[in-house]
Amino acid sequence: MTKLRIGVIGASGYTGADLIRLAAAHPNIEIGPLAAGAHAGQTLAEVFPHLGRVEAPTLTRAEETDWRGCDAVFSGLPHGAAQDIIKSLPEDLRVIDMSADFRLRDASVYEQWYGRAHEAQDLLAEAVYGLTEFYGPEIAEARLVACPGCYPTAVLLALLPLLSAGLIVADDIIIDAKSGISGAGRALKQNTLFAEAGEGLSPYAIGAHRHGPEIDQEISRAAGRDIVASFTPHLVPMSRGELVTCHVRLAEGVTVGDLRASLDSRYHDAAFAHLLPEGRVPATQHVRGSNHFIVNVFPDRLPGRAVVIGALDNLVKGSAGQALQNFNLMFGLPETTGLEQQPLFP
Structure with missing residues (x-):
């Protein structure tokens, strides 16, 4: 071999x-x-x-x-x-x-x-943007691949199919994102000390997180015009895991079922991105330690709106796993090589 x-x-x-x-x-x-x-x-x-x-x-x-x-x-x-x-x-x-x-x-x-x-x-x-499910052919030929941030990976996998199909209003996207402490890196920081971060939940970099313009860059390409999304990250007292709750407005005549159909069509044969059965709620504990991303769509209580929820492991599909997935494409290997481990539970 x-x-x-x-x-x-x-x-x-x-x-x-x-x-x-x-x-x-x-x-x-x-x-x-x-x-x-x-x-x-x-x-x-x-x-x-x-x-x-x-x-x-x-x-x-x-x-x-x-x-x-x-x-x-x-x-x-x-x-x-x-x-x-x-x-x-x-x-x-x-x-x-x-x-x-x-x-x-x-x-x-x-x-x-x-x-x-x-x-x-x-x-x-x-450099080629390394969101594997959307730039696969370009990644395969690239010398330098820039793997997306963990938040953008989750947000973009959840929303790009819907934006590309014109199913949601691009100017009205609100992203509520939550990540485990490992997302802040290994360097010593006061806000990630156990006594500071434990037993609590806190937003940070409100309106100023560096993943914001990265998200805007890619959703703008999908929408065909400049878009700025509302994006607020939160720190959760767990080691790894990430969950994004995206509040969106449906385009005229579009239903929640249409959003699910679009995601199902886009990810039906994908190795690591999956639409869950109707009604099943994505959770970080369902992807922990794996390279899988899960997503689902729910009707909002506000008419004409929907809630798109996605979850991944920020260190695997949100970073190292996606990097290895891109490596596989770059060297002509099956996309799943070395990444077929199932999530850890409990």
């Missing part, structure tokens, strides 16, 4: 760890160099004891790592740092980036929301 050698940059973060966890069970992957700044010189077992039985080299600094011999590199670095490292990689390497640095197509929008100029605009121009 052919083995493809991969490297991981940002291997000591949550997304890096989940990527390694999934890659270790992938029949076509050999885990190569692992780069992590603060943890350089440590073994994988020292950084992540749960991965102690995975055969992998000692962690190194990215700038000191020899990437020769790798077929692909996954990047789990924070925004800003990713573009600096990726632009220095060998040009023959295929890159799957899980940061925000190549998601926004407009460099000026990136600068506005991330507070620094984009310094790899040639790479930005060639």
